[in-house]
Amino acid sequence: MGQDGIRRGGLRPPPLATIEKSYYTSNVEKFYEAASRSxxxxxxxxxxxxxxxxxIMGPSGAGKSTLLSILGMLExxxxxxxxx
Ligand SMILES: Nc1ncnc2c1ncn2[C@@H]1O[C@H](COP(=O)(O)OP(=O)(O)OP(=O)(O)O)[C@@H](O)[C@H]1O
Ligand SMILES: [Mg+2]
Numbered sequence: 242m243g244q245d246g247i248r249r250g251g252l253r254p255p256p257l258a259t260i261e262k263s264y265y266t267s268n269v270e271k272f273y274e275a276a277s278r279s280x281x282x283x284x285x286x287x288x289x290x291x292x293x294x295x296x297i298m299g300p301s302g303a304g305k306s307t308l309l310s311i312l313g314m315l316e317x318x319x320x321x322x323x324x325x
């Protein structure tokens with residue numbers, strides 16, 4: 242109980258050392274619908290471990306920025322799931 246009478250600490254996240262993954266995606270997909278359905282991302286399954294660094298590489302137009310937008314929760318229309 243704090244001095245202000247409010248109980249704190251009930252919703253603390255687990256200690257960092259117990260978290261193995263920081264990013265995990267499962268079948269993330271994104272497409273644009275024009276004359277036909279055009280996939281920018283298809284079946285993206287990745288795992289980025291806690292406290293590691295990763296790079297996303299690919300030719301221009303491969304979907305790198307689109308993937309980062311999804312992971313940064315800036316994209317509205319996509320399918321699949323990810324845990325942060
Ligand atoms: N509104 C849209 N309608 C249709 N296709 C789109 C639209 N916006 C983006 N795209 C396509 O999505 C694909 C992925 O684009 P993205 O910007 O994610 O690629 P990138 O790997 O980041 O490229 P770069 O290395 O040039 O930054 C591209 O082929 C692009 O043409
Ligand atoms: Mg880009």
